[in-house]
Amino acid sequence: MTTTAPRLGPALTRLLLVAAALLGALLATAGPASAHAALTGSDPQDGAVVATAPKEVNLTFSEQVAMSDDSIRVLDPAGKRVDTGEIRGLCSGSVIRYGVALLPGLPDGTYTxxxxxxxxxxxxxxxAFTFSVGAPSTTSVALPDTAVGGGLVGTLYGIARYLAYAGFVVLVGGGVFVLACWPRGASVRSVQRLVVRGWLTLTAATLALLLLRHPYTRTGNLGDVFDLGGLRAVLETKTGAALSSRLLLLGAAALFVAVLFGAYARRTDEKEHKDLTFGLAIGGGVVAAGIAGTWAFAEHASTGIQPGIAMPVDILHLLAVAAWLGGLTALLVALHRDPSVERRAVERYSNLAFGSVVVLAATGVYQSWRQVGTWSALTDTRYGQLLLVKVCLVAVLVGIGWVSRRWVRRLAERPAKDGTGDAEAEAEAKAETEAKAETEAEMKAEVETGTGDVPEDAADEPSEAGAAGTERAAQLARQRAAVATAARKKARDADPERAGLRRSVLTEAAVAVVLLAVTTVLTSTEPARTEEEAGQGGSTAGATAVPNRPIDVRLPFDTGGVDGKGTVQLTLDPGRTGANALHIYVLRPNGRGLDVPEVKVAFTLKEKDIGPLPVLPDRIQTGHWTATGVQLPMPGEWLLQVTVRTSEIDQTTIEKNVKIG
Incomplete structure (x- = not known):
């Protein structure tokens, strides 16, 4: 007798193939990661032609960035580096600016x-961008074709990110399913393998991310994964700290898994079992939250607005996803590998999934508001479009889950109607008993036949007879296993409620695979709020009305008293209508800071009879004054007036017209 293992129906097979194809398409089209930070301005600006060589090049970003000595490189027309390599941070308040000094005496030409x-x-x-000194010229500078974070390294990094999320979901969700829904599952081999594989996947993916981090963010060369210097530099960054912390927490998770499938599975005393359940739930919850925190600490939740709220919310979001989708995976394995899983366990998971979806919806709404900001960004940005795809997939999952809950209710109501109890488990046990009895009878008959009718020369060949008997016993054992498998399949397929539940759960799992891929791409995409704000900063109301960089003004002054001469250096960022940050540096003729008693600023738009709008900056340190939230309501040519007082009686007011977009 020969049988084959149970197969999935053609429709379900096609469903899994479609899910796999969508997953591959998502990962293939993810492309290089768009960053949260964006370049909002530069000095000199892109394409500018300046009369004399500047002393430095400054870049302004929308968010904090990590800089190293070679993060900004200035190259002459021949491709030779002409900067000093020393990055200076000029960050203050909302202005995130970095500069690099240039070598003196640069000749005319185009610089990159x-x-x-x-x-x-x-x-x-x-x-990259260019500016010219004197007049534009030809340049031989060749920039890399592959964008940072792209190419083979970027693809491998994206796959590792996906596997890390998948491993976390299976590890945490499988553990929650066993503890909260199906304690007997701790002794089921298929569930044990599932959770252990989740741990192995997450650990391997985290190690891969740690090794790929240096080539992913710096060189783009896959061979640099074993660069110890690069690895050491990665460990000193926030992301490196998060990944190394995750590995330490995975060590604690391994202990949790060992106890769950060891002492917990063998415990028979009810009180000890409850105590161990409570301890595993608390300890496992802390470890799971810690692992989820490694994502929240290093990614989108840690930057932007309200990070103190966003990070705990992100942890709750990840835990809800794991409990829902990881528990779904464990239930799918249980239904296919151990069809006798109790109805009570299925009901418990159904309630757990419902609670997880509620938490997921609440935290998802907050995250969406924080990262998108406006309704238009949902359709006009890549992040918003991906978010809409994710919302649609979640809605599909919830719909399929509603169908699954109907099957669960039917499964729970059936014993009350027909009084049969768990007919599937009884039928499976009966089938296995009958199969075992049948094969034992066959073996007994074979033995009796062999001893009753033994050829005379058989006594001379005991070894051959023993080998034949062993082979026959092995064949009968295989037949018995095949009969038991067929009996289990027959009993399983005879239960329409469980068969319907298995199909709906499998469909959920297929959609969840794609949902996890969309989530992975979404977490590596520039948030819509940042993209939209950067676009507004670069928009123009006219060719000459809006610079694409903060407004910098240098105004000499002389109050006539002692220490009354100097220069006011004023920066208005981002230099457009709405809220701006104002920085004022009062400098002596030698360039050192000048400590003055008072500085006042006013803006007037004469053509609209607006103003003067006074601004009272706060003193930060010697020679440095700042003000935030400087509101300029309309575009146009504004009169900027700066009043500097150097003593009780010595002061002066200097003026300049500036164009605001």
Missing amino acids: VAWQTVSADSHPVAG
Whole structure:
């Protein structure tokens, strides 16, 4: 007798193939990660032609970034580096600016500024622009064809990110399913393998991310995964700290898994079992929250607005996803590998999934508001479009889950109607008993036949007879296993409620595979709020009305008293209508800071009879004054007036017209 293992129906097989194809398409089209940080301005600006060589090049970003000595490189027309390599941070308040000094005496020509850095949410960002001294010229500078974070390294990094999420979901969700829904599952081999494989996947993916981090953010060369210097530099970053912390927490998770499938599975005393359940739930919850925190600490939740609220919300979001989708995976394995899983366990998971979806919806709404900001960004940005796809997939999952809950209710109501109890488990046990009895009878008959009718020369060949008997016993054992498998399949397929539940759960799992891929791409995409704000900063109301960089003004002054001469250096960022940040530096003729008693600023738009709008900056340190939230309501040519008082009686007011977009 020969049988084959149970197969999935053609429709379900096609469903899994479609899910796999969608997953591959998502990962293939993800492309280089768009960073949270964006370049909002530069000095000199892109394409500018300046009369004399500047002393430095400054870049302004929308968010904090991580800079190293070679993050900003300035190259002459021949491709030779002409900067000092020393990055100076000029960050203050909402202004995130970095500069690099240039070598003195640069000749005329076109210079290339190439920059590469890592945003605060762990994603690499890079770009390049040119400016000219005197007049434009030809340049032989060749920039890399592959964008930072792209190419083979970027693809491998994206796959590792997906596997890390999948491993976390299976590890945490499988553990929650066993503890909260199906304690007997701790002794089921298929469930044990599932959770252990989740741990192995997450651990291997985390190690891969740690090794790939340096080539992913810096070189783009796959051979640099074993660069110890690069690995050491990665460990000093926020992302490196998060990944190494995750590995330490996975060590604690391994202990949790060992206890769950060891002492917990063998415990028979009810009180000890409850105590151990409570301890595993508390300890496992802390470890799971810690692992989820490694994502929240290093990615989108840690930057932007309200990070103190966003990070705990992100942890709750990840835990809800794991409990829902990881528990779904464990239930699918249980239904296919151990069809005798109790109805009570299925009901418990149904309630757990419902609670997880509620938490997921609440935290997802907050995250969407925080990362999108406006309704238009949902359709006009890549992040918003991906978010809409994710919402649609979640809605599909919830719909399929509603169908699954109907099957669960039917499964729970059936014993009350027909009084049969768990007919499937009884039928399976009966089938296995009958199969075992049948094969034992066959073996007994074979033995009796062999001893009753033994050829005379058989006594001379005991070894051959023993080998034949062993082979026959093995064949009968295989037949018995095949009969038992067929009996289990027959009993399983005879239960329409469980068969319907298995199909709906399998469909949920297929959609969940794609949902997890969309989530992975979404976490590596520039948030819509940041993209939209950067676009507004770069928009123009006219060719000459809006610079694409903060407004910098230098105004000499002389109050006539002692220490009454100097220069006011004023920066208005982003230099457009709405809220701006104002920085004022009062400098002596030698360039050192001048400590003055008072500085006042006013803006007037004469053509609209607006103003003067007074601004009272706060003193930060010697020679440095700042003000935030400086509101300029309309575009136009504004009169900027700066009043500097150097003593009780010595002061002066200096003026300049500036164009505001």
